[in-house]
Amino acid sequence: MRSDIYTPKKISQLFGQSISKTCLFMAEENEEIPRGKRCQIGAINSRGWDMTSLPSIGEKWGFMKKWDSPLCMAIFTTKGGVLKTTLSLNISRMAALHNIRTCVIGLDMQGDITSAMGHDLDLEDSNDLDAVIKKLNETKGLADIFNRTARIEDVIRDTEIPTLKYIPETPELAALNESLGNINRREYWLKEKIIKPLKEKFDLIILDCAPNWNRLITNALVSSDLLISPLECKINNFRNFKVFRYFLDEFKREMQINFDTLFVPTKYSTHKKLSREIWQWYKENVSALAETGIRESVYGEEATALRWSVLEHASTKAVAHEMRKLLLEISVLAEKRCEKIKYLAEQEKNKKSLFSMTV
Numbered sequence: 001m002r003s004d005i006y007t008p009k010k011i012s013q014l015f016g017q018s019i020s021k022t023c024l025f026m027a028e029e030n031e032e033i034p035r036g037k038r039c040q041i042g043a044i045n046s047r048g049w050d051m052t053s054l055p056s057i058g059e060k061w062g063f064m065k066k067w068d069s070p071l072c073m074a075i076f077t078t079k080g081g082v083l084k085t086t087l088s089l090n091i092s093r094m095a096a097l098h099n100i101r102t103c104v105i106g107l108d109m110q111g112d113i114t115s116a117m118g119h120d121l122d123l124e125d126s127n128d129l130d131a132v133i134k135k136l137n138e139t140k141g142l143a144d145i146f147n148r149t150a151r152i153e154d155v156i157r158d159t160e161i162p163t164l165k166y167i168p169e170t171p172e173l174a175a176l177n178e179s180l181g182n183i184n185r186r187e188y189w190l191k192e193k194i195i196k197p198l199k200e201k202f203d204l205i206i207l208d209c210a211p212n213w214n215r216l217i218t219n220a221l222v223s224s225d226l227l228i229s230p231l232e233c234k235i236n237n238f239r240n241f242k243v244f245r246y247f248l249d250e251f252k253r254e255m256q257i258n259f260d261t262l263f264v265p266t267k268y269s270t271h272k273k274l275s276r277e278i279w280q281w282y283k284e285n286v287s288a289l290a291e292t293g294i295r296e297s298v299y300g301e302e303a304t305a306l307r308w309s310v311l312e313h314a315s316t317k318a319v320a321h322e323m324r325k326l327l328l329e330i331s332v333l334a335e336k337r338c339e340k341i342k343y344l345a346e347q348e349k350n351k352k353s354l355f356s357m358t359v
């Protein structure tokens, strides 16, 4: 557990709003947020709040607003190293810090998001191999639910943020991927057995995907309300994109599913002509392109390595401002998606009542 104390200044920087001491103290008096703690910053005596208090502060003053119905977002493209896990980490941590109850599910055997959630921290500190092996064997994940050796509540793990949980990736994901091929409704297992019950407890479910199509990925897409797909502003991704978009459209048509998509330009470089031109091409040719791109940045890289969102790590840097704007775009899209879900549910209800009247 990291024991950082957030002063009013740090809180303002994190949420990108000026939140005065007086506002915070008044909210504290009115019991709208938890009581802060005294802390010493250099020679100055100050007052601050720890990580567990931030969600109620974020909900009151932050830039992301809770949406009406639970949503599932997949973070996916077929290109590796383009910030899928980084986006999963940033969206999930910041949503949780806005009191949006979030559960992250890792679907990549590399296990990057599981590490980013802090899963292996105590393993790294251990110098006893037997203890490490025991801990690894004890880790339960999706495959254990599939094999009925665990229930969902057994595999959900806590993080340092009370509103952020995760289901860890385990080596058995490879076997699960194979086993899914042998069941009826093989593309719907995740949606029906995992996402549906999780939507009772969480406002947001994030699926961090591997960079290749497999059964776990088709399950993820079928489960999703929103697909967030990074588009690296580099030549290799540019080549890959048209094929990816074709497969995505075909998959949606064949499965008769209709999630919304947001393509996010990533790793752009302001001083490389090719990078600028590729982004321009995306702007002209990609519908559903995010207005905000995420630049190539050492602060971004550091934040992911430290398992922070870039807003927590370097809130005043350009890459953090971009992330804030992107998260705002995502939360607006999420709200629109909820309206669509509500509208479709009402239409379905009307159709049913019309049908029963005619019968």
Ligand SMILES: Nc1ncnc2c1ncn2[C@@H]1O[C@H](COP(=O)(O)OP(=O)(O)OP(=O)(O)O)[C@@H](O)[C@H]1O
Residues within 6 Å of the ligand: 079, 080, 081, 082, 083, 084, 085, 086, 087, 108, 110, 112, 209, 210, 211, 267, 294, 295, 296, 297, 298, 299, 300, 301, 302, 304, 305, 319
């Ligand atoms: N803004 C940034 N600029 C450059 N590098 C970054 C930035 N943010 C994160 N990184 C680094 O880029 C690398 C790749 O990011 P990430 O792991 O999120 O990609 P990915 O798409 O999930 O990769 P994979 O397909 O292997 O799962 C990581 O080392 C990460 O720390």
Ligand SMILES: [Mg+2]
Residues within 6 Å of the ligand: 084, 085, 086, 108, 112, 209
């Ligand atoms: Mg990844």
